[in-house]
Amino acid sequence: MARVLLKNVTKMFDDVAAVKDVNLAIKDKEFVVLVGPSGCGKTTTLRMIAGLEEISRGEIYIGDRLVNEVPPKDRNIAMVFQSYALYPHMKVYDNMAFGLKLRGESKKEIDTRVREAAEILGLTVYLDRLPKQLSGGQRQRVALGRAIVRHPQVFLMDEPLSNLDAKLRVQMRAQLQRIHKQLEATIVYVTHDQVEAMTLGQKVAVILNGELQQVDAPLTVYERPTNRFVAGFLGSPPMNFFKGQVRKKEGKYFFECEGFKFEVPADVAGQLASYVDREVSFGIRPEDIWDIPSSGWIDQKFLIETRVEFRELMGSETFVYVKAGPLALTGRVGAMADPQPGSKFGLVFNLRKIHFFDPETQKAII
Numbered sequence: 341m342a343r344v345l346l347k348n349v350t351k352m353f354d355d356v357a358a359v360k361d362v363n364l365a366i367k368d369k370e371f372v373v374l375v376g377p378s379g380c381g382k383t384t385t386l387r388m389i390a391g392l393e394e395i396s397r398g399e400i401y402i403g404d405r406l407v408n409e410v411p412p413k414d415r416n417i418a419m420v421f422q423s424y425a426l427y428p429h430m431k432v433y434d435n436m437a438f439g440l441k442l443r444g445e446s447k448k449e450i451d452t453r454v455r456e457a458a459e460i461l462g463l464t465v466y467l468d469r470l471p472k473q474l475s476g477g478q479r480q481r482v483a484l485g486r487a488i489v490r491h492p493q494v495f496l497m498d499e500p501l502s503n504l505d506a507k508l509r510v511q512m513r514a515q516l517q518r519i520h521k522q523l524e525a526t527i528v529y530v531t532h533d534q535v536e537a538m539t540l541g542q543k544v545a546v547i548l549n550g551e552l553q554q555v556d557a558p559l560t561v562y563e564r565p566t567n568r569f570v571a572g573f574l575g576s577p578p579m580n581f582f583k584g585q586v587r588k589k590e591g592k593y594f595f596e597c598e599g600f601k602f603e604v605p606a607d608v609a610g611q612l613a614s615y616v617d618r619e620v621s622f623g624i625r626p627e628d629i630w631d632i633p634s635s636g637w638i639d640q641k642f643l644i645e646t647r648v649e650f651r652e653l654m655g656s657e658t659f660v661y662v663k664a665g666p667l668a669l670t671g672r673v674g675a676m677a678d679p680q681p682g683s684k685f686g687l688v689f690n691l692r693k694i695h696f697f698d699p700e701t702q703k704a705i706i
């Protein structure tokens with residue numbers, strides 16, 4: 341396996357930059373997920389690593405080798421695409437063996453590798469079947485098998501699970517993590533699904549408009565987003581944002597907007613010093629907004645009176661969509677809370693979990 345290094349990589353399509361000056365270091369054996377909205381440049385980045393797309397500027401290294409001029413077949417990578425396009429007339433075994441046959445591997449070597457990959461993927465009993473005799477998840481695993489048998493230095497995966505139904509996706513996520521451990525593989529995985537990004541990667545790289553926004557461990561990205569876009573992109577329902585002013589009175593800092601006003605906890609308030617009497621964006625995630633009965637343990641809190649617009653009963657929890665004055669916000673409350681549409685409902689902000697963003701640069705202040 342090998343590391344992958346992108347240095348100031350840019351891709352222009354005519355005069356439009358699809359990928360802008362990306363610097364990304366993927367360690368040997370690391371599982372990195374590229375995530376971002378449609379059209380942000382994920383596939384283009386992956387295709388440049390694979391050598392399927394020329395680089396306009398910058399350098400890409402696989403292992404210690406600069407691969408800018410190395411053709412795809414000599415990069416020792418395997419790519420798994422969203423559409424897995426198996427050969428319909430070939431049995432599973434032959435689908436997996438095909439690439440190795442083309443490379444002129446011996447029959448014995450091919451057999452060893454195919455059986456080994458089939459074992460890892462739980463496909464051994466299906467080796468004699470045709471693709472049409474398999475379920476979607478099984479076919480997807482064959483596509484993965486085709487990559488595994490090649491013993492590549494790096495796996496590049498472009499939304500490989502997006503054709504599967506929700507339940508199969510969850511199963512395949514678990515399987516991919518297992519495979520990653522077992523093969524000690526370097527994996528670069530592209531998805532626009534933030535749940536996949538959070539659960540699969542050791543590192544998440546968030547991209548917007550061709551620019552890398554943040555590269556960190558999933559929980560770091562979630563808990564300490566570097567800017568407002570990252571904060572809003574990861575998490576469902578998304579973070580609530582409110583524009584308002586920072587005020588300072590008698591040494592205390594307050595955040596004030598049309599719907600509410602609260603004192604910012606002293607341990608973080610200092611970071612707002614240069615924003616006094618200026619506009620900021622305040623952010624809080626739905627799961628950091630509690631119903632009153634469940635909020636007893638919270639040591640820094642703010643109680644807000646709201647009116648319930650509607651709710652979504654999830655069984656294990658309830659999403660409550662409320663208005664505080666003119667402002668709409670979403671809270672995630674206990675399944676027992678039972679907020680009634682149209683009624684008043686008290687909610688509690690956990691002030692240990694608040695975020696502030698600069699309204700101009702969008703960068704995180706706290």
Ligand SMILES: Nc1ncnc2c1ncn2[C@@H]1O[C@H](COP(=O)(O)OP(=O)(O)OP(=O)(O)O)[C@@H](O)[C@H]1O
Pocket residue numbers: 353358376377378379380381382383384385532
């Ligand atoms: N061959 C091409 N010629 C011109 N523009 C292209 C080409 N390929 C991609 N683009 C543009 O580059 C940008 C990035 O595309 P890319 O396919 O990398 O996005 P993506 O992040 O993979 O999106 P999705 O989640 O929809 O797959 C888009 O604006 C797209 O229209």
Ligand SMILES: [Mg+2]
Pocket residue numbers: 382383384
């Ligand atoms: Mg894509």
